[in-house]
Amino acid sequence: MVSLKEVLKGKLSDEELKLVRRSFDIIGDIAQVEIPEELKSKEKIIAEAIMKVHKNVKVVVKKIGPTAGEERIRPVKVIAGEKRTETVHIENKFKFKLDLNKVYFSPRLGSEHLRVINQIKPNEVVFDLFAGVGPFAIPAAKRAKKVVAIDINPYAIKYLKENARINKVENKIEAYVGDCREVVKKHKWKQKADRVIMNLPAHSGEFLDVAFYVAKKGAIVHFYYFLKEEELFEGAVKKIKEAEKEYGRKTRILNKKKCGQLAPRVWRVVIDFKIY
Numbered sequence: 450m451v452s453l454k455e456v457l458k459g460k461l462s463d464e465e466l467k468l469v470r471r472s473f474d475i476i477g478d479i480a481q482v483e484i485p486e487e488l489k490s491k492e493k494i495i496a497e498a499i500m501k502v503h504k505n506v507k508v509v510v511k512k513i514g515p516t517a518g519e520e521r522i523r524p525v526k527v528i529a530g531e532k533r534t535e536t537v538h539i540e541n542k543f544k545f546k547l548d549l550n551k552v553y554f555s556p557r558l559g560s561e562h563l564r565v566i567n568q569i570k571p572n573e574v575v576f577d578l579f580a581g582v583g584p585f586a587i588p589a590a591k592r593a594k595k596v597v598a599i600d601i602n603p604y605a606i607k608y609l610k611e612n613a614r615i616n617k618v619e620n621k622i623e624a625y626v627g628d629c630r631e632v633v634k635k636h637k638w639k640q641k642a643d644r645v646i647m648n649l650p651a652h653s654g655e656f657l658d659v660a661f662y663v664a665k666k667g668a669i670v671h672f673y674y675f676l677k678e679e680e681l682f683e684g685a686v687k688k689i690k691e692a693e694k695e696y697g698r699k700t701r702i703l704n705k706k707k708c709g710q711l712a713p714r715v716w717r718v719v720i721d722f723k724i725y
């Protein structure tokens with residue numbers, strides 16, 4: 450992230466500068482900014498200042514709504530530069546083609562993606578239940594025996610397949626469009642996974658049955674969840690313990706950590722656990 454205020458010093462009044470959000474994300478060659486309503490008339494100045502300082506930025510978009518819907522898309526509008534919302538983002542040396550208005554993508558999860566990927570061993574079968582454009586699934590396929598990647602958003606799977614080709618792992622990835630529960634049951638993949646990735650923090654608690662269904666004895670699950678400060682980490686552990694009882698299999702918590710902030714006092718957390 451880059452300080453937007455630094456870029457805008459001298460171009461906006463001190464009062465206006467106070468309204469500018471502190472930082473912005475760069476995804477591929479697209480800068481994604483938040484413009485408060487009071488600065489709407491200055492959005493072009495803000496966008497052009499960004500492009501002047503960051504020569505690699507070819508498009509500036511502003512967020513025009515919250516992350517929403519099953520597909521977890523955060524809509525954006527182009528305010529400067531080329532008229533497109535598709536780009537290629539490089540993360541951990543892998544290339545990810547994506548369209549900000551068609552799929553979920555956060556450039557802030559790179560180190561978390563890498564933490565999980567680094568644990569994968571060559572003989573593993575990995576299930577990524579909420580795969581998006583593949584930031585876990587594609588690097589995982591470089592290391593694992595096989596990756597099953599599922600997403601309900603057809604655009605996410607279209608990009609994931611293209612990204613598999615770009616990164617030369619298409620022979621190790623099976624990609625499916627659909628609700629992960631339906632896809633997994635349809636293919637009768639009972640106890641097939643050595644590792645299950647569940648990055649849908651707003652709803653992953655509702656899909657623990659899917660993880661328990663595909664997990665082999667000894668499989669590791671990476672369970673992402675949103676928690677308020679006062680619920681850390683019990684709110685998420687409670688969900689896992691409830692599932693343990695419901696599905697009659699033991700679990701062991703391996704690791705729990707914060708991996709990003711959603712709002713003041715609200716965290717994205719990950720719990721890694723084993724299913725026996």
Ligand SMILES: C[S@@+](CC[C@H](N)C(=O)[O-])C[C@H]1O[C@@H](n2cnc3c(N)ncnc32)[C@H](O)[C@@H]1O
Binds near residue numbers: 583601
């Ligand atoms: C938070 S994104 C995570 C994407 C990717 N794993 C990442 O780390 O960037 C969650 C994804 O889950 C997908 N999704 C939501 N509900 C789903 C469901 N029931 N079955 C499969 N995918 C689902 C969304 O379309 C979205 O791409």
